[in-house]
Amino acid sequence: MPHDERPGAAGVDPEQLWLRPTEPRRGRKPSFSREGIVAAAVAMADAEGIEAVTMRRVAAQVGAGVMSLYSYAPDKETLLELMVDHVSGELTAADPPSGDWRTDLKTIAHLQRAHMLRHPWLPAALSTRRVPGPNTLAFLEHALAALRPTGLDGAAKLEVFAQLTAFVAGHVAHEITQAAAARSPDRGAAEARYLAAVAADGRHPELAEVLAAPGRPLTAEATFARFLGRLIDGLDAG
Amino acid sequence: MPHDERPGAAGVDPEQLWLRPTEPRRGRKPSFSREGIVAAAVAMADAEGIEAVTMRRVAAQVGAGVMSLYSYAPDKETLLELMVDHVSGELTAADPPSGDWRTDLKTIAHLQRAHMLRHPWLPAALSTRRVPGPNTLAFLEHALAALRPTGLDGAAKLEVFAQLTAFVAGHVAHEITQAAAARSPDRGAAEARYLAAVAADGRHPELAEVLAAPGRPLTAEATFARFLGRLIDGLDAG
DNA sequence: CTCTATTCTCGTACACTGTACGGAATAAAG
């Protein structure tokens, strides 16, 4: 599968990247696989965060020399795109649309949330992704099928899907930082003291009130479901 | 204003970062200012993208040695936090709430959208930010005031604000990549060919239909307003 | 078989990154 890319202006040529299965009939056989390399990178990102993923470490994990990776992806940014599409493969095992697009969309969103919680580097990676790979497209196909009963036109369906994904990514990103803050008591306490100090300056009465009477805290799951419901139920209003 | 931080576990101590105005009464006087350094970094990020912002370049821009920056921010990640809060200062010049929380919220969202379009690195930066600085808190105060008529409790108001911000960030991120693709015709054409090829494989009928009949393309502004309306109008349903 | 074209592998090298260290410069306090 390895194949060098053209030095195109900026970004990666999707045709070169995603199409063409196995062309080269001559020459040395590949010792590794794109699949294995990308899977190793994903495992590292899941376990240690995206910033722990370096070309050297991925190569070592796979048992390759560093520069060998460049036969499978033209640069690191492309490797990241491959990672995003790779994990999207987990999303394809979804039931066919039921016909009730509202519940189908909610199911899709819940799938995405679980997916992003499993791969916490995803929300940030999604905000700079370029071209959808095959797994991403398969999931998009699924979402479009679920949206068929709405009667929306093509552009509108794509927008709905993009917005839904962005919504989930935003929520999960928030959820992750909340969870991280809750896990380290020092951190949370320091932040609470800081906010209390700000609220005490008299120029933030609303903030002070919120801190004084925060209300009962809901689970992240419940909050997600509530906002999701509002977003989706609002979709046919306009 | 320069002050060294403690080597705390992870992240930055918000009390050390944001509080305390001018304490040091002894020692050499600062030749630069946090304000100026952060402003230079923001200008660079706006003009050349966030990845163009390096400590060396910022220092050169300001006329300082590289290591001098570390008297004003303990590390680069903190500098980024300072940048986020710095630009949030542009948001504070908003009218007081009108009492109609729906239109107030829409106004806020439109402010945020314009803000993020002006600083395209913001959406990505927001998904990993930690502690709100004074400007961010001022804007939050404004949003909380707008939400007062809803009668929601504190935690719910915070959630609404977080979700609204995430929504805008997601939309703008999408908008920016769309605009970038449209600006370079090679890129857009290659992507279109790629998608057409995928749609032609017969296993993506919904995608094929969308590509064949995309519907009339709306302006980004109109799409934003439409989704925003749906989101906000749905807020009192649940 | 040999020859040649093609492809993959990867050691070395380079420019560039964030930042630890420590000494020199400066300013106030004792």
Next chain:
DNA sequence: CTTTATTCCGTACAGTGTACGAGAATAGAG
């Protein structure tokens, strides 16, 4: 003055992505 605190910044270092090119492996042509 000396002492202490603070800022400035040159140097150095470990770590990054990746360009280059020499060598190894494979397939077809003769």
